[in-house]
Amino acid sequence: MGILDFYYRVGADVTWDLLGAAKSSATLREASGDELKRAKDAGESVRVEYLPSGLGGFGYSPPPLEVHVKGNRILRVLPSHFPNTRVWEIKTERGTFTRPKKSVPHPQMLAYKNRVFAPTRVKYPLKRVDWSPDNPNPQNRGKSKYVRISWDEALDIIAEMIKRTIEKYGDTTSILVQGDGHGQSGFLHTLHFYGHMLFDKLGTGWTQQIRNPDSWEGYYWGSRLAWGFDSTLGEPYQDGAWDDALQNAEVVICSGCDPETTTAGFSAHVSHLLIALREAGVKIIAISPDLNYTAAVWADEWIPINPGTDGALYLALAYVWIKEGTYDREYIESRTVGFEKFRSHVLGEDDGIPKTPEWAERITGIPSWKIKALARMWAKRRTSLAVHYGGPKVRGPYSHVVGRLEAYALAMQGLGKPGRQFLRFWMSTRANIKELSPLPMYPEVIAEARSYVPRTEYAFVKMKPPAIPLIKTLVPDAILNPPIRWQGSGEQHSHTEDMFEKFRYPPTDEHPGIRMIWNENSCYTTCWHGYKFIEALRSPKVEFHLVIHPWLENDALFADLILPALTDFEVEDLTYFARSEVVGVAHHNKCVEPIGESKSDYEIHRMIAQRLARELGRPDLAEAFPEPEALLREFYERTLAHRKYGVSWEEFRTRRKIVVYDHPTWEEWVDIKREHGYGAYDTFMTKFYRGEARLETPSGKFEFESGMVLKYDSDNPERPPVARWIEHDDLPTSPRREKYPFMLLSNHPRYRFHAQGDEIIWLREVYKVRGPDGYLYEAAWINPADAEKLGVKTGDVVMIYNELGAVLAGALVTERVKPGVVSVDHGSRVDLLSVDDRIDRGGAIDLLMPNATRAYGPEREIKVPEQICSAVLVGVRKVDLDELRAKYPESFDRKLHPIVGPTLENYIVQGGSCS
């Protein structure tokens, strides 16, 4: 194993030919520039470090934080400034648009001191007090507390458990590794995937948890059938998209999308794009159950819709367009296949139900006259649809139906025609484009600035045997109800055909199933049908649950052993930034000494590998985890900064340069586009519209009738060849609504990143709702009309419940949510009043989410193993806190941090203090 084995080549479809297209340029800034001057101005001996500024993980970040450090103290955390960098300009007939020369990250990043020094930090290895290899007491997971142990003891336990697994089951395929997804965004040290790599190198297999497309389910499982776009996560290529939007669009529909929240968390703030749209005279229409944070300040109009019912709206729009002849017939004839069957369904010729605006009104809650007006506006004005990944509409039950029907609506209006685009606010080129960037960037920078990343593919690409794939959404059933069968690996960048591939877990009847869980994220409970996950984590089948995480929260509360990971601020690493169109590389030293005995995710796996190497006589395992600086140097030397601009590693590291790549001038950009066969305002979809490009569908055209479904799974009513309306148990029209009258909306949180950052004091005191008991509850948005019926006012504590359990939240009575809907953002920390009674005080709303097996039953093959994390029916009622206090005195009588709530101290055995 050499260092090279550590890397994965990205952007494989970007060819070297592009390099000639235009020369890039870069701002070779030294830390003796403005930042250092500012740091110096602020006092002697202040150093500047460039830290990752997002929590998207996978080794890359938005433009870096500028951190001032004095001695071993973080003095201040500033947004990114790049005053000398040339930034893009888009010149249109409606004005010239650009972006600011600073990048302001999500506010949680500016509050990172709160995370580094959080009272929830795990400072030492912790073992559940009543767990031992021979006596695991799984029933006490989530109940009993933890004691401090040494690193040596912790490594002994891990080596022992792996050896026992091999002895007992013959190999290590019964070990489920969850190491994926979001997290801190350091280049090397804080990545989540090293567990996969460890077992891959060990060679005796593992169960690889495949990360499902958790924020764009509907596009992944649905829209791809209509238009392909496998490499861009099921959403149309964004090549040149914003040139067209700013030149041509008259209306942009933010369909559930909230870039002020989602994009800000992922890629830093993009308010400048919304300002640009407004300055270009574009009308912004928001369609969402809530007036989200973008809509509240930037939209011209809000069309409230019942959660998860957008499919009915699209069918009714299609109905109006068909009846009035206002769809693009020529496009339908020349660029699409299967429209007649869709037309027949819209008109009700197949099922007797014409999908009229009146029909849709009953489902969506949008008045039929407004649906008709929207249809006519959409047909008449050049209208684009915008998302980040996807809003709440594509994260609920049967979101694949919504995704397909949305694509159909776009096709009927000639998707790709000038001003009629599918726009994404996320500017990273990594999973967004075919060959050209959404905003002006040099192709060379796209291809080469970030050619290599650590082998994060472990975290989202299905590995070869002896790895056994298991989609994340079905993990609890794999533990509780084996065997399970399903279609589709869930692998993010898979080909559409993967959706029809059949899987089974465990792979054979003889296989022991999941016996150990290697948990690098600690967020099962907050992001995926949590109560079911808790049941699975507490199953006696699970002999050992290891959590590696910096904060004692969520899944860690159900761990047997917790290893203290650390934050980016506590290690030397690179900050590689490419989550927005501002791309470059920077270096940071350790800002503060590691908290307690914490180690980085990389160092922890390196220590485990070294221990196993010794105990198993496998020196290659230790070699698989090289010394960190060698890896950093190797990566750096593969960047343009080194290869083209000649900055040596030593110079880069010791003088701490930051390299930011310039954007081309508008004139250069127009030339670049011309060389690729694009006009100045063309997009990839414009080329498709003109017949100059093919889609990745079997026909190469837009498919109302999916060639893939016809080929592989043609008589499946759950996923028919032509998307159609499907009634289900979580629609507002469902009979279940008598018992569960509210529709639950759950969005990405404005002041967290999924489940990350819930401990941040400076934000908690802004957005949490203080209950009468002084506890800071997660907010539940309730419309005043519903609040009156429920007898609640802002600050009251409400219980949100369904068959799976209950979650408490603080009522926030607001006109920003439509009547009948209760909205609770996901990712608030789990704080159970009772594991057995399934009642949570922390507001971790995803505890209440069902998984796909509810619709299918655990014994049937699951056709679409989607994640459901919004748009389900629930009950809501005001709670009597005195009653709860009497029933659960232990929870109410704890000594809590006044803002953070539960801290490490609450979970440590008395006398085993970790202070």
Add this chain to the structure above:
Amino acid sequence: MTKTMVIDVAKCTGCMSCVVACKDEHVGNDWSPYAKPQPEYGHFWIRVDGRDRGSVPKVRRTYVPTLCMHCENAPCMAACPENAIYRREDGAVIIDPGKCDGCSGLGTGPLCMAACPYDAIYFNEELKIAQKCTLCEHLLDQGWKEPRCADACPTDAIKFGDEDDPEIRELLRGAEALHPELGTKPRVLYLNLPKPFIAGTVVDAGRNEVVIGARIVARDLYTGDVRETSTDDLGSFWLRDLEWNHRYLVKVQADGHPERILGVYLTDRDINVGDVML
């Protein structure tokens, strides 16, 4: 060399970056003699006051970042019994943490806190002193161009600079004080402070269609001013930037329908007249 701050409320998205940046600068950092450390929680030397406006579906949210206004005629200075509050040459009003004793002998709590009409002063329980925004003078004196809140604003809604700076001067032309009626002459001024709207949708009930292009006429019954707009593609209308606490007579005129008088509306809040069914 008088410094001023101009906050464009129309550009504020409520992201809280200013709030967090202020805390990042001042919590745990001792910038004496400008300021002692801010407590871990509970102080908002800059806060963002959000307000929901209107009702479903005609709803907006407005955020107003609010901090010490560094008033020329500062009530806090007048109230302070220790003369601990002073004004710098550049106009900033500073509570001297060395002189302030939190009015501890008076049994009243800090008098400056009670005096401030903008609720911009906080009491530090641990240090027993009153604290507030310093405009980050500890940084400005070292050559920084703007305080942390302005630096952290993603939309440059918070602009800071010298009154004589042409850009600031231009911004100041349309700027106004929050509560100018108090006469405290703030040095922090605002653009686009919210003014009330009357909004609604016009529908032809018989045809079950929105009415596009209907004229909406609102007469300000106090001033006689007439404001007009018409319904858009979705049948919607928004009469924006009306005057607070005036009374408006609102009528709808649509082709093929008799004129409809909607009534008289008092703009003590934003108003959604709802769906007007003609």
